[in-house]
Amino acid sequence: MNYLLQAEQITKRYANHLALDGVGIEVPRQSIFGLLGPNGAGKTTLIRIINQIIAPDQGRLLFSGRPLLPEDVHRIGYLPEERGLYKKMKVGEQAIYLAKLKGLGGPRARKELRAWFEKFDLMPWWDKKVEELSKGMQQKVQFIITVLHQPELLIFDEPFSGFDPINVNLLKQEILDLRSQGATIIFSTHNMGSVEELCDDIALIDKSHKILEGNVRQIRKAFGGQLYQVELEAGTKLQGLLDERFELIGSHSQDGLVRARIRIRGGAESNDLLAKLIPEAQVLSFQELVPSMNDIFIRQVTGRFPAGPLSGGADLRGTEQ
Amino acid sequence: MNKITTIIQREYLSRVKKRSFIVMTILGPILMAGLMVAPLLVSQMSDRTQEVALVDDSMLFYDRFRDANNIRFTHLPASIDQAVELMQAGRFDAVLHIPEIALEAPSSMRLFSEKATNLNTKLYIENILRQEFESLKLGAAGIDREILASIQTPVNIHAIRIKKDGLEQADHPEVSMGLGFVSGLLIYIFIFLFGSQVLRGVLEEKTSRIVEIIVSSVRPFQLMMGKIVGVGLVGLTQFLIWIVLTFAIVGSVRAAAPGLFRFTPGDQVYVTSSQILNPQELQARMETVQQLNTPAGEILAGLAAINFPLVILAFIFFFLGGYLLYGALFASIGAAVDNEADTQQFMLPVTIPLLFAFIMAQMVMANPSGPVAFWLSIIPLTSPVIMMVRIPFGVPYAELLLSAALLVGGFILTTWLASRIYRTGILMYGKKVSYAELWKWIRHH
Numbered sequence: 001m002n003y004l005l006q007a008e009q010i011t012k013r014y015a016n017h018l019a020l021d022g023v024g025i026e027v028p029r030q031s032i033f034g035l036l037g038p039n040g041a042g043k044t045t046l047i048r049i050i051n052q053i054i055a056p057d058q059g060r061l062l063f064s065g066r067p068l069l070p071e072d073v074h075r076i077g078y079l080p081e082e083r084g085l086y087k088k089m090k091v092g093e094q095a096i097y098l099a100k101l102k103g104l105g106g107p108r109a110r111k112e113l114r115a116w117f118e119k120f121d122l123m124p125w126w127d128k129k130v131e132e133l134s135k136g137m138q139q140k141v142q143f144i145i146t147v148l149h150q151p152e153l154l155i156f157d158e159p160f161s162g163f164d165p166i167n168v169n170l171l172k173q174e175i176l177d178l179r180s181q182g183a184t185i186i187f188s189t190h191n192m193g194s195v196e197e198l199c200d201d202i203a204l205i206d207k208s209h210k211i212l213e214g215n216v217r218q219i220r221k222a223f224g225g226q227l228y229q230v231e232l233e234a235g236t237k238l239q240g241l242l243d244e245r246f247e248l249i250g251s252h253s254q255d256g257l258v259r260a261r262i263r264i265r266g267g268a269e270s271n272d273l274l275a276k277l278i279p280e281a282q283v284l285s286f287q288e289l290v291p292s293m294n295d296i297f298i299r300q301v302t303g304r305f306p307a308g309p310l311s312g313g314a315d316l317r318g319t320e321q
Numbered sequence: 322m323n324k325i326t327t328i329i330q331r332e333y334l335s336r337v338k339k340r341s342f343i344v345m346t347i348l349g350p351i352l353m354a355g356l357m358v359a360p361l362l363v364s365q366m367s368d369r370t371q372e373v374a375l376v377d378d379s380m381l382f383y384d385r386f387r388d389a390n391n392i393r394f395t396h397l398p399a400s401i402d403q404a405v406e407l408m409q410a411g412r413f414d415a416v417l418h419i420p421e422i423a424l425e426a427p428s429s430m431r432l433f434s435e436k437a438t439n440l441n442t443k444l445y446i447e448n449i450l451r452q453e454f455e456s457l458k459l460g461a462a463g464i465d466r467e468i469l470a471s472i473q474t475p476v477n478i479h480a481i482r483i484k485k486d487g488l489e490q491a492d493h494p495e496v497s498m499g500l501g502f503v504s505g506l507l508i509y510i511f512i513f514l515f516g517s518q519v520l521r522g523v524l525e526e527k528t529s530r531i532v533e534i535i536v537s538s539v540r541p542f543q544l545m546m547g548k549i550v551g552v553g554l555v556g557l558t559q560f561l562i563w564i565v566l567t568f569a570i571v572g573s574v575r576a577a578a579p580g581l582f583r584f585t586p587g588d589q590v591y592v593t594s595s596q597i598l599n600p601q602e603l604q605a606r607m608e609t610v611q612q613l614n615t616p617a618g619e620i621l622a623g624l625a626a627i628n629f630p631l632v633i634l635a636f637i638f639f640f641l642g643g644y645l646l647y648g649a650l651f652a653s654i655g656a657a658v659d660n661e662a663d664t665q666q667f668m669l670p671v672t673i674p675l676l677f678a679f680i681m682a683q684m685v686m687a688n689p690s691g692p693v694a695f696w697l698s699i700i701p702l703t704s705p706v707i708m709m710v711r712i713p714f715g716v717p718y719a720e721l722l723l724s725a726a727l728l729v730g731g732f733i734l735t736t737w738l739a740s741r742i743y744r745t746g747i748l749m750y751g752k753k754v755s756y757a758e759l760w761k762w763i764r765h766h
Contacts, residue, residue, distance in 0.1 A: 015761050051537040053748070078537040082750075084530035089335065100327045102537040142534065 003065070004029040004153055004184040005050065010059035019045040021208045022059070027153075027186060027201075034216070035188040036293075038301055041205045043188050046083070047155055050186070051078050063153075074103040077151035081158045085130045085144050092117075092126035095145055102149040109148065116144040125205070126217055130257050135162045136276035143171065146176060154178060155186045160194065172198065192294035196220075202293075206301050216293065223299075224290035226264040228273060232256050233282035241280055246273060257284055325543045325550075331553025332522070337558065346559050350566040354574075371442050374413040376404045378421045385453050392442055405433055417446060427454065484690070497713035498686050500627060504636055505710040511677045512643050512705065513672075515523065515556040516651040520664065522548050523655030523747070530548035532747050541744035545656075546736075549648045553641060560640065564633065627713055635712050635721070642728035643705025647671065649739035657754045678703035682710045689714035699724050701731025738763060 005027040012020040020042045027033040037043045046253065050061065052073060061068040063075070065319045086094055092113065099109035117123045120140045125133060133141070138160045148189060156175070160168045175198060179185055187199060195202060204212035212219065227249070232238075234256045238248055245268040251260035264273055270288065277283055291299075336342055340766055374397045377383035386394040395413070404416045415434035423430055432438060432446065523545070526532040535544055640648050654667040678697060685694040689711050697707040698716070704724045708716070745762040746754070 014395070015765055048748070053536045053541075073538055078534070080530070080533035080537070082530045082533050084533070086525075087529060097327065097331055098534065098538070101324055101535060103538075130400055145534065 002029045003027060004063070005051065006062040007046070008060050010046065010049060010056045012049065013054050018208050023205060023210045025203045025210070025213070027184055029184050030179060030182055031200040032175070032185045032187055032198050034202035035186055035205070036195065036202055036297060037205035042208045043205055044157070046205070047157060050155065051076060074149065075151050076153045076155065077149065078155045079142060079146040079157060079159055085141065087131040088129055090127055091130055091133065091141060094130060095141060095228060097147050098145045104149050112148050113144065116148065120144065136164060136167055138164060151183070153184050153186070157188045158190070160191065173221045185301040192292060192297055195293045204297065204300055212300050219296065220290040220293065223248065223296050224288060227289040228262050228264065228270060228286065229259065229289050230262060230277065230286050231259050231284040232277070233284065236281040242276065246276070256263060261289065324539045324630050325547045327555070328539070328544060328547025329551040332548050333554050336552065336555045342348050342555070346562050349563050350570055353567065354570050371415065372413045372438055373442065374404050374408065374416045376401045376416060377419045379419050379423045381424065382419055382450065382453055386449055389445055390446055392695055408433065408435060415442060424457065443713040452695065477481065496627070500632070500713040501686060501710040502682060504632065505679070505682045505706045508636070508640055508643060508705050508709050509675060511556055511560070511640055512647050512675060515552050515644055516647045518552050519549055519648045520655040522552065524661065526660070527656060527747055528660065539707045541747055545652050545740060545743045549645065549652060553644050556640065556644060557637065632712055636709060637706055638725060639705040639728070642725070642732060646728065646732035649736040651737035653742035653746070656743040657759060659750060663753065674702035675706070678706040682706060685710050695720070699727060701728045704728055
């Protein structure tokens, strides 16, 4: 696997507590990597270590397979969760200043900024003071500053906070575009919906330890436990239809159809279930029930699934298969 | 390095472009010049003339009161009650009543007035009466006033400092004192003014959270030093503009009204001690002495004796050194707290040495080469203010160098301490920090 960033066995101890205990992550090149965890888990510490704002007590960081260097800050763009701007400074002037600190030359910064400002409809605000901008506009400026120097690695910490739904979509599209242009993205958020939507891989950190990692789809599948929901034409009798490879969790009639949940036991495949059903009844829909990242997050952190257990919960969300 | 220059540039330009900076820079010298000129102008403005009625029942003093430039006396051969009535009618501002028994009981004299008694008038009258009483008593004792006057000799010693190179130089401790005090005060104000600008700047970056964005590009130390240096350059700019403007104002006033600067000091102030004076030189010296006898001439001669290039150079050095030393501490305070109100607890230990130095300036001026002056001008926390107070009196170069070296060492130490507090504090929110906590930050890395 081709990783852009590898953090190995990172340990960081503060005066009063252990923030990270041997945590490692591997971020594949040109992917979106979700860094998840409850508040105070150590995510921000890890992000700060990757940004070389603070140094780890133990462990090492590899960037493109070689040790991370101080100059690499120019190849990283970081949008912190707690972020701000100089209120009294003019928007354009400030953006150029921050771009210069990222190693961009003045004329180039100006040119790139113009393009981004046009794209985000910010051009009329170039000579305004930051305090005259709405919070959403300030967030846009901060986003632009983060991506302006075309870094290979982008780190977004709660990038959508403070945005209205229209701008959230705009930003999501930008993030996906950045990935397709070659950027690698670390994405930290509490919004599990956007994790499902955007992330390829995730790592879940809790109480300074990594407790879960892997591909989002695979994780959800693994937590799903081969549970399927089928909708059949009304009047279909399921009893006696299924053999011991299949377990009927529950069924009920509704809106002129029968909706049932069936778990497939070891050895069988979803096609086996379909093969069993198709000769006997009209199959209207067939889908695998996988838990949401939200459910998985809560279960991993608290040790149990949220109200409405996976086996029978009505709030289960499914993915079309 | 490139980044630190970018930071310095921003810190400098954002402040220099502010309207308040421009106004202060231009207004400062004008205000200072105004402060010097205003008392002169005020003293020349005359008050409304005070009309004083004299009711002299003793008939001893009524013809002794000569009118002054804003007091006019009128002898009123009437009773005191009538005089008071006239005063109440608005004819007089005050009535002086000298009863018959005044000579035996001077305290029986009264000065009546409707409004509050004018202090100058009262002092003037007291002065005349004191002289008259003295004359009367001297006369009674058989001593002539003129003999007494010839005995009284005005004494005004001209202090001459003998310098190492054998030159004599008229010494003007009053002038040295004034200059020392002003430059010490300026250093004190500058350090406070620009130190607290650093504090506010750091606090602004922390509370606005822009620091979170910046520290992913530059190291916290670069950010801190950029700010301190940038603000320091603002101070230096302001100072240099002030110096240039002040000299320009003084120069143009001198050109416009040369009468104010009658005495133009030159080489004649310096006279070799071994020189045998021929009559011409003696004459020249006498003239110098006569010119020196006027207070203005004395001040101007005193100023001429001051080594201004040294004073200005020393001022720039001790301002920068002191500012860097305290600026770093101010920066660490800004980083340690969450809001302006919390700065108070940490401000105290930083401001006390500075305040102490300023208070001690008085004592140092009284004995500018004593042990107190020496030690306070050597210890880096107080040396910027105290050394500036001492320099116009003359400080050995060895002491200057020692003090300068220690100041450099001092600010390197405080910068090191401050950078440790700064880099931890700047990313720490919502926590009231104690001194023990700060100590942990300094030790832990």
